[in-house]
Amino acid sequence: MLERNELSALLDETLARAKREPLADILSHGIGVTSGTSGRPLLVSVRKYFAHSAELTGGPERAICLRSSMSTALSYVAFTELRARAHYAAMLYIDPAALSKDVGALIEDFDPDELCGFPHAVANLAGVLSAEARGRIGSIELAGEGLPAAIATRIRESFPNAAIRMIYTASEISGIGRSCPHLPPNTYHPFPGVTVEVFEPDADGEGELLISKMISFGIAVRQYRIGDFGKRIEGTCACGERDTFEVLGRNGRDYIKLAGALLRRELFDRAAADCADVLDDYRAEASLVHTPRGDRGKITLRVYRAGGPPAGAMERIRDAFGSVFVTPSRRLNEVIESGAFEPIEILESETPFPPEIKVAKIVSRID
Amino acid sequence: MAPQTSKDLVLDAIRSEQSDFYRSIWGDAADFSALPITRRRDLARVPLSKRRYANESGITKIVPSADGTFLMHADFASIRAQEWGVVSRRPMVHLSDPYETLEKAAWCRERGCLPIAGERDPGVSRYLAEKYDIDSLIADPDTLPALSPYLAGRVDPLEAITVIAPSFNTAALLPFARFARRLRLVLALPETGAIAEAPLDTQPTFTPFPHALVEVSEGRVVLTQLLALSTPIIRYDTGIRAASDGAGAIVLEG
Numbered sequence: 001m002l003e004r005n006e007l008s009a010l011l012d013e014t015l016a017r018a019k020r021e022p023l024a025d026i027l028s029h030g031i032g033v034t035s036g037t038s039g040r041p042l043l044v045s046v047r048k049y050f051a052h053s054a055e056l057t058g059g060p061e062r063a064i065c066l067r068s069s070m071s072t073a074l075s076y077v078a079f080t081e082l083r084a085r086a087h088y089a090a091m092l093y094i095d096p097a098a099l100s101k102d103v104g105a106l107i108e109d110f111d112p113d114e115l116c117g118f119p120h121a122v123a124n125l126a127g128v129l130s131a132e133a134r135g136r137i138g139s140i141e142l143a144g145e146g147l148p149a150a151i152a153t154r155i156r157e158s159f160p161n162a163a164i165r166m167i168y169t170a171s172e173i174s175g176i177g178r179s180c181p182h183l184p185p186n187t188y189h190p191f192p193g194v195t196v197e198v199f200e201p202d203a204d205g206e207g208e209l210l211i212s213k214m215i216s217f218g219i220a221v222r223q224y225r226i227g228d229f230g231k232r233i234e235g236t237c238a239c240g241e242r243d244t245f246e247v248l249g250r251n252g253r254d255y256i257k258l259a260g261a262l263l264r265r266e267l268f269d270r271a272a273a274d275c276a277d278v279l280d281d282y283r284a285e286a287s288l289v290h291t292p293r294g295d296r297g298k299i300t301l302r303v304y305r306a307g308g309p310p311a312g313a314m315e316r317i318r319d320a321f322g323s324v325f326v327t328p329s330r331r332l333n334e335v336i337e338s339g340a341f342e343p344i345e346i347l348e349s350e351t352p353f354p355p356e357i358k359v360a361k362i363v364s365r366i367d
Numbered sequence: 368m369a370p371q372t373s374k375d376l377v378l379d380a381i382r383s384e385q386s387d388f389y390r391s392i393w394g395d396a397a398d399f400s401a402l403p404i405t406r407r408r409d410l411a412r413v414p415l416s417k418r419r420y421a422n423e424s425g426i427t428k429i430v431p432s433a434d435g436t437f438l439m440h441a442d443f444a445s446i447r448a449q450e451w452g453v454v455s456r457r458p459m460v461h462l463s464d465p466y467e468t469l470e471k472a473a474w475c476r477e478r479g480c481l482p483i484a485g486e487r488d489p490g491v492s493r494y495l496a497e498k499y500d501i502d503s504l505i506a507d508p509d510t511l512p513a514l515s516p517y518l519a520g521r522v523d524p525l526e527a528i529t530v531i532a533p534s535f536n537t538a539a540l541l542p543f544a545r546f547a548r549r550l551r552l553v554l555a556l557p558e559t560g561a562i563a564e565a566p567l568d569t570q571p572t573f574t575p576f577p578h579a580l581v582e583v584s585e586g587r588v589v590l591t592q593l594l595a596l597s598t599p600i601i602r603y604d605t606g607i608r609a610a611s612d613g614a615g616a617i618v619l620e621g
Binding site: 030 | 425
């Protein structure tokens with residue numbers, strides 16, 4: 001098995017090679033940067049855009065890119081350049097945390113026929129677009145996080161004329177698999193040249209996913225432990241593919257993607273340490289709140305201090321946790337202010353939290 | 368893309384079947400020097416779909432302004448045609464405006480460079496700069512200071528630092544000169560593209576790019592981009608306060 005630190009060395013080799021040898025085809029390459037869900041430090045590599053670039057040529061002309069990081073947005077610039085070789089192609093980047101009716105009017109001026117981005121962001125975009133604009137969306141590509149059933153339903157209902165595809169990809173190794181119309185959400189066929197295995201499957205066939213593929217400069221990645229749980233699906237798909245796998249979720253419940261944000265335990269721990277004089281322990285629960293304006297993230301923070309928190313403690317705790325970066329560019333307070341998240345709910349626990357063998361400080365309550 | 372002449376631009380705009388944006392501003396005026404000035408509020412008032420004169424592939428941008436937020440489209444051909452930057456192997460593009468980051472990164476890619484984009488978390492940007500071992504930097508006055516710890520820690524200076532903005536506090540930028548072999552100032556607006564450049568100096572003199580026809584009217588830069596842009600920029604009041612030096616260059620004021 002290839003662990004993250006070993007993959008890091010391979011990715012560093014792509015940077016070293018790009019430094020030594022000028023790339024012949026810049027337009028097919030870009031720099032990939034992980035978001036932090038796979039751990040820290042961030043992994044940086046030279047990527048070759050080939051895995052699913054064929055999916056992007058032909059058809060849609062005006063794509064909205066709903067992703068948080070600039071490196072991912074830049075990959076969509078590259079895809080637009082690729083499409084432009086064959087037909088008219090334009091892209092408009094939208095920060096998923098900045099959706100509003102005003103932005104909706106601008107998007108309608110752009111008149112998109114394709115949406116690309118996080119599932120929750122695409123679902124929320126429906127709330128700022130007219131029915132006419134939503135009806136003109138012919139293609140949706142979802143990536144970057146899992147697809148809860150409720151959001152899948154909302155997307156299908158909001159964009160009735162859109163062919164929806166999901167891409168399973170990781171910034172550190174690019175595309176892994178693609179959905180097909182015959183498969184349920186979060187289920188994929190591997191891209192050509194990609195092997196997906198399940199490590200030590202349990203009785204239900206579930207286990208950690210291991211990914212093997214070639215990355216840029218012909219460097220082989222073998223059995224990379226990507227950090228997701230999943231299982232193989234036996235049988236032949238109605239499309240004819242015999243290789244199918246399902247992604248069940250992220251290993252380590254303390255890395256949670258929610259409403260365009262990434263909640264990381266290490267940063268929450270740091271916030272707790274910042275107010276250690278008023279707080280002994282905490283637990284956080286992440287959930288989705290369904291509102292008429294779209295889904296919003298919510299964090300419920302339970303806090304414990306022996307003898308009870310002193311006066312003013314709650315405000316200090318709120319400030320400390322609100323200062324946590326939840327995207328490369330935004331703190332939790334900022335995404336709350338933008339409306340992507342509800343205000344933090346802080347509840348006092350009168351008793352210490354029960355001891356656990358593996359403490360999960362942040363858990364997801366998303367279905 | 369060969370630069371257009373101002374006369375060609377005006378005639379194309381007058382005759383266009385795609386948009387009457389400029390006809391509605393100019394009325395019967397056809398002589399370049401007599402054309403009414405276009406302002407930001409004119410762009411904000413008319414949706415992009417109504418002031419698009421060409422359908423070329425590219426990046427559409429959201430431009431915020433006090434006159435209202437509007438879209439502009441930067442096509443790949445005109446991005447490529449603007450000669451504002453320094454070509455290097457491993458540039459970092461780190462601008463406050465994400466759309467400017469994407470457009471300037473596209474410029475790098477069009478020139479065979481593989482850029483890395485900065486993120487708004489300054490710690491992440493510093494990490495990325497070091498990891499990629501950047502050799503040049505494209506930044507603005509707001510993002511540049513955040514990279515100071517990284518720049519100060521480098522053994523060798525960068526090939527170039529290009530600072531892009533509509534105005535500059537040169538005193539605040541002078542300390543950064545030691546971090547690069549060249550520190551260049553590029554006068555630009557999101558809706559117009561690059562206008563003029565100057566080496567860093569206490570009172571820099573900006574030389575317009577070959578594609579930028581610059582006038583100074585009532586103390587402000589009036590710009591015509593001699594490029595076939597999706598929304599052409601013709602006698603556009605940039606709002607940038609400046610004076611002509613009498614030799615074709617401009618000195619910023621205020």
